[in-house]
Each structure stands twice: as C-alpha cells, then as structure tokens.
Amino acid sequence: MRTIMLIDMDYFFVACEEIKRPELRTRPTIVGADPKEGRGRGVVMTCNYVARKLGIHSAMPISSAYKIAPDAEFLPMDYPYYERKSNEAFGIIKDFSEKTEQVSIDEFFIDVSSKVNNSEDALLLAGKIKSSINSEAKLPCSIGISSTKLVAKMACEKAKPDGIKIVGEEEAAKFIWPLSVGELYGVGIKTRERLEKMGYGTIGDLAKANIMLLMKEFDSFGIELHNLSNCIDTREVIENYEVKSISKEYTFEKDTSKDEEIIKSIRKLSAEVGKEISGKGLSYRTVTVKLRYMDFTEHLHSRSIRPTGNAGDIEKTAVELYRENVDKGKKVRKIGIRASGLLDYKNQKLLFG
C-alpha cells in the first residue's frame, strides 16, 4: 500500500510577510492588489486567519475586502521572495523523501511508502516534516496523508490550518462520500452545477451513480468522475517539472479601446515574457494574445512561428495578432501575452545544430 502526503503551506504569501514583520500576526493582513481606497480592480491573493475571521478570503475583490476592513494591512505581492521561501521549504521536504513533486508554489506531494510501515509511522514522520518546516523556514503548514493523491489532498483541506490528517485506505470512501460534489478535487463550478442538476449532491451520490449516465453527460471525464468518487486514483508522485508556457497579463485601470494604450501594454508585457524566456535559456514557437473585453468575454489569438529565442518576435507577432483580431466594438479590460511551445537549450542545439 502506498503512503502519499500532501504538504500545503498555510496562507503562504502572508505567512512569508509575517516573517519579516511579526507584528502582522495579530493584525488582519492581506496580500493582493492595491485597494486604492476601495477603487482597486484586483483581488485578494491570500490573507491571514485574523482577516479570515472578518470574512475576508482569497479571490475576493480587493474593493470588498477594503469595505470590510479599511484598516487592514494591504501588501503587494513580492513574488521573488515567496519563490525563495518556497524553494527553502521544498529543500527541507526533499530531505525526507526521494520521491517528491512540486504542485504549485505552496504545495508538495511526497511518496513515503518505503519509509513507513503503518499509520503511527506516517503520523510521526509528518510531525517531523512539519516541525522542520516550522523551525527552519519559519512557515506554518498542513499535511494530508493517504494512499492516493486525491485523498491526501482532500485530507489536507480538512487538516488546515496547522494540522495533520491521515485517512487510511479503508476509511477513504467513508471520508469523502459525505462531502459535497464540489469538494471533489477536479470538480469546479460548471461540473458541480451539472452534477447537482443530475441529482448528485454528495460525492457518495456520485460514487453510486450509473457510469453509463455519467459517460453520456461527460464522455471520458465521466469515467474519471466515477473513479475519483470511488477513491480509485493510481496517479504517481512524479518529479517532472518542465514549464510549458510563460505569460504576463495586465488589467487596465479603466477599460479602453485606444490602440496606442493597448499596444503600449502589449510591448511591455512582451518584453517581460521575452526577458523571462531568455533568462531561462528557452526558445518558443507560439505567441498568444488574450483579450478580455469589458463584458468579460475572453478571446485567444495565437500564431506559431519558427522556433526562436529572439524575444523581439514576441512583440511583433503579438501586435499583429492584436490588430488582426481586436473587436473595435468593445472596450478592452485586460490584455495577456503568452509564449508556449517552449524548448530548453539542449533541444535547441538539436534543432539548430
């Protein structure tokens, strides 16, 4: 039987800020967009539990958060710093297992099957990992333990904050079945609504559903839903981090249809994407422009060119794509530039000789 842990850093960005300024621990603190006295357009990235007690949460419009707590501490993102702290935590985790996988900046899977024999062992090990991260990186975290990635992840949700939860293979179904379908990892708003319409409110309902019915509604995703809701999940913990695309986006302070203003942003974003690509020694094949209009409709326009490391071609292609495709009848809210089809230096050598 496998033993998989999901280690998730609690309120990560704000926890990082609290290291620099411990006095923030007792104050509602928010990392995210500039609230601009309630007129800001962004959202809350994360906030500490003092702020959560007031009703503030991730993804909430920053203007709403400002309305609730104008005196809260509002901090901008310091991504390079969070990345350093993330690497520090990952380094500590790697000391405990050779089989590790970074899921996001603040989440890590590890497979410790070869290190533990029973749940007591697993709990002991998780406790050690947790206290190492706590004492060395000065960061709080929660750990979910089970025999599959899915249940480890869902156990971790229930362990938060600052906790450890283990769910044995035998108890897995009993653990997830009472939860609502929306809590199943991989089920978002759209799928939840469709499932509820079909009469499935809990994961248990879904687990007992007729698989033919699920396939009729969701095709192959129906089989996946059936498997996951029955705790069937054979996905391995795999260390395989290869970035697939690099993008930058910008939301205008006011929706605009002015070409000069939009193209100016395209140039700036293209340069930033280009800088990151050359910094990583990558080349790219495809440039994509994303336009979000004032009515929130979103359109992507992409073009593949010969593989190149030339950052200037991002801007050139992006401006072309914009001019060819923009809907002049609607103001633009957000612009995004993405480079994909990335190849690393080794492969470039193969291609270009």
Add this chain to the structure above:
DNA sequence: TCTGGGGTCCTAGGACCC
C-alpha cells in the same frame, strides 16, 4: 459587489501529408 495573474490539461475542427 465586482470579479487577478499564472499556470495545466482536454476537446474539436480543419489543414496537410502519406
């Protein structure tokens, strides 16, 4: 009330090649 930025994966139609 007002809705970010950075990603991944999947699907589907059309082009194109054999």
Add this chain to the structure above:
DNA sequence: TCTGGGGTCCTAGGACCC
C-alpha cells in the same frame, strides 16, 4: 466521378487549480 483512413499540427475555446 467518387472516395479511404491514419497521423500530426495548428488554432480556439473551456474547465480547473492555486
């Protein structure tokens, strides 16, 4: 005159996650 499959690439859109 009508008619194949199989495979891959490209583009656009959609869902989801943190």
